[in-house]
Amino acid sequence: MDDLGDLNAFLAVARAGGFRDGARAAGASASGLSDAVRRLEARLGVRLLNRTTRSVVPTEAGRRLLERLGPALGEVEAALDAARGDRDRPAGTLRLNVPISASRLVLPRLVPPFLAAYPGIRLEVIAEDGFVDVLAAGCDAGIRYDERLEGDMIAIPIGPRVQRFATAASPDYLRRHGCPDHPRDLLRHACLRGRFPSGAMPPWEFERGGEAVRVDPTGPLLVSLGGATDLAVEAAVAGTGIITLFEDWLRPHLDAGALEPVLEAWWPAFSGPFLYYPGRRLVPAPLRAFIDFVRARESGPG
Structure with a gap:
């Protein structure tokens, strides 16, 4: 990530034709951009910018890097934007491990409207009455009754209380x-x-x-x-x-x-039962969408 930051610094300076103008465009300091370009040149072992008191011009090596770097960093930014977009448009697979009673009595009223609300999510439900470690079984979350909940999990009500x-x-x-x-x-x-x-x-x-x-x-x-x-x-x-x-x-x-x-x-x-999942900071987008959906349904009328 340090390399990526230094590459962005070089790109800003080369496109602006100077450290001050590059700093204004990048929202950074001129000295910070200068340090970043020097680090990048030291790592590559080549001079990328010819600097004078009046101008900053890419060297031949700098021009070649600039030609390939712009599209490449554009792709990186597009990929990051797509990842950020998953927060608003969750997609992917959500795997739930549930008792058979929950698959019959709890999920039927939740699953159809949830999948209609999130067409990018594929739900996989493993229904079994044996006690399993949901994470070891490759599942994102599970449904259990309170006497079978694990202490290090987060649990929210789901279904009849x-x-x-x-x-x-x-x-x-x-x-x-x-x-x-x-x-x-x-x-x-x-x-x-x-x-x-x-x-x-x-x-x-x-x-x-x-x-x-x-x-x-x-x-x-x-x-x-x-x-x-x-x-x-x-x-x-x-x-x-x-x-x-x-x-x-x-x-x-x-x-x-x-x-x-x-x-x-x-x-x-x-x-009644609980939806439970590991207490980690970044919950996968499909699971976060299901958690929010369940909470909204449980707190709504009826």
Whole structure:
């Protein structure tokens, strides 16, 4: 960069025909330009300007350099202007690592308007429920719930701020087996369970009036959470058993009457997800655009 500055100094002096006029054109001092030209000549080992008290004229070597330097520095400035323009017209690829629930329940209302607003951005979403290091996986950012956020990351809210786990079963199942009155009654029912890729099978948690209950029921179907969750939902609709899942995931079936709420007074609430990314000073333009878009949507009406 020092070389580039000295080259610009030489260009200003040679075009203006003097150090004072060159300094006015470049917004610098005449002595500063003189020092820069001397440094450049010392590095190249040739005289570039013939200086007298009345004029400053390029030498033969200076003229040859001037002829090639002008277009070259013009290209450099054009490239820098293009880079600066990315701040206003973000372009490139944005890679997000998200849980499958977020790809289904959070991103659908954000992705289409975001891509419409930024046609130069290509969004790549990797949806998986295993816990991964987003940077090691080559992603720019991720979506996680607060219990799985890393401490050295910046996190901003994305999606519903309060969510619930809902428990439900089909009308046919409840007609045949009855409706549980307490979470512990689930131990006598056919329950459709899920297991994380790590092998962990989370218990079902309930709370009401300060009382928290955790149960570990059994049933005829165990699915991989995320990839095979819809299979469990369809089994519940078909009357195979009782399911616990994100309320928003089950809501269409609840509204249609294909599933009925079970133990609704016990449904636990939890905070919504966060978009998180490394706390570095210069955030890539596509990610900065997505962050600003999410913040605007979250702070807007509704």
